[in-house]
Amino acid sequence: MLAARPGISLLVDDAPVPRLPVTGLSAGEAERLVTERAATTPERGVLHKIVGGAAGNPLALIELAGALTTEQLAGRQPLPDPLPVGRHLETALLRPLDGLPDTTLQALLLASADDGRAGLLGGALTEMGLSMTALEPAERAGVVVVGPTRVAFSHPLVRAAVYHAAAAPDRRAAHLALAAAGPDEATAAELEQAAGSAAARTGHAAACEAMEAAARLSPSLTEMGRSCRFRGSVT
Numbered sequence: 001m002l003a004a005r006p007g008i009s010l011l012v013d014d015a016p017v018p019r020l021p022v023t024g025l026s027a028g029e030a031e032r033l034v035t036e037r038a039a040t041t042p043e044r045g046v047l048h049k050i051v052g053g054a055a056g057n058p059l060a061l062i063e064l065a066g067a068l069t070t071e072q073l074a075g076r077q078p079l080p081d082p083l084p085v086g087r088h089l090e091t092a093l094l095r096p097l098d099g100l101p102d103t104t105l106q107a108l109l110l111a112s113a114d115d116g117r118a119g120l121l122g123g124a125l126t127e128m129g130l131s132m133t134a135l136e137p138a139e140r141a142g143v144v145v146v147g148p149t150r151v152a153f154s155h156p157l158v159r160a161a162v163y164h165a166a167a168a169p170d171r172r173a174a175h176l177a178l179a180a181a182g183p184d185e186a187t188a189a190e191l192e193q194a195a196g197s198a199a200a201r202t203g204h205a206a207a208c209e210a211m212e213a214a215a216r217l218s219p220s221l222t223e224m225g226r227s228c229r230f231r232g233s234v235t
Contacts, residue, residue, distance in 0.1 A: 024056015033058060037065035043075035053083040055156050060089055078193050082112065082160035093161040096141050106170075107134035111144065111151045112163035113174040121151060123181030124174070 003022070004012045025033065030051040035041060042050065050068075054060035063086035071077040085093065097105065110124050125131055135151065138144050145152045153159040163171065 025058055025061070026056070027051055030054065030056060030058075030061055033061050034065045037062050038068070038073055039066075040070050040073050042073045046073055046075050046079065049079055050083065053156055053160065057089070057157060060085065060157055063089065078196075082115075082156070082163050085157055085160045085164055089157065090161045090165055093155075093158050094165055096143055097138070097162070100137050100141065100143075101134075103130055103134045104137045106130060106174075107132075108138055108143065108162050109166050109170060109174050110177060111135070112153070112159045113171065114178050115159070117150060119149070120178060120181050124177040127177040127180045128173075 002012075024030075031047055034047060034050055046068075050061065050064050054064060064083055067084050067086070068079070069077065072079055097108070100108075106128060107125060107130055110128070111121055114121050114124065122132055125134065132146065135144060135146055139146050142154055143158060144154065153162075166174075
């Protein structure tokens with residue numbers, strides 16, 4: 001008996017042997033696993049987000065339970081979006097990206113930062129001198145499915161792996177491109193939340209960039225003015 005992920009070895013994939021597909025954990029099983037492994041009992045909404053983000057993957061659930069702080073588990077601090085992925089799992093999830101063009105990797109990072117909303121993503125790609133065609137190699141590789149309104153990753157953890165594997169300056173550039181693509185109050189609120197988290201970790205430069213991006217996205221002049229006050233509070 002052996003266990004292997006599809007796509008790791010053509011020899012295994014093509015072998016004429018009986019197969020038993022292994023599915024993810026059910027929601028109830030996943031909740032129990034997280035609760036057993038977490039340092040404190042997660043708040044119900046937090047637990048729901050962890051289970052949804054891991055999509056039944058036991059290793060991801062275990063690593064998330066250990067990676068999140070007590071404050072995050074209790075719901076007193078926001079969870080990162082996308083949720084973090086452990087190093088070993090990240091390596092496996094990113095293997096299908098090997099050999100993809102740099103322009104495709106840039107487009108995937110934008111999609112991961114925006115959670116794949118095609119309208120805003122198209123504008124952000126234009127800001128970076130790209131187009132939706134940059135995603136075609138990733139679609140052929142089975143990494144994403146490009147639809148008329150959304151770019152969906154093959155698994156939520158793939159989106160998380162793409163985002164967290166990118167260098168911090170590249171992530172900031174992606175958010176700035178998304179911000180320049182057009183006003184979006186919901187995304188602005190998410191960026192403002194991320195800025196607060198960065199400031200709490202003394203990541204003042206990243207916090208300022210996130211707040212400025214949030215200001216550019218917000219259609220409200222009042223909200224735009226908040227970036228100036230925020231900059232003064234962290235410099």
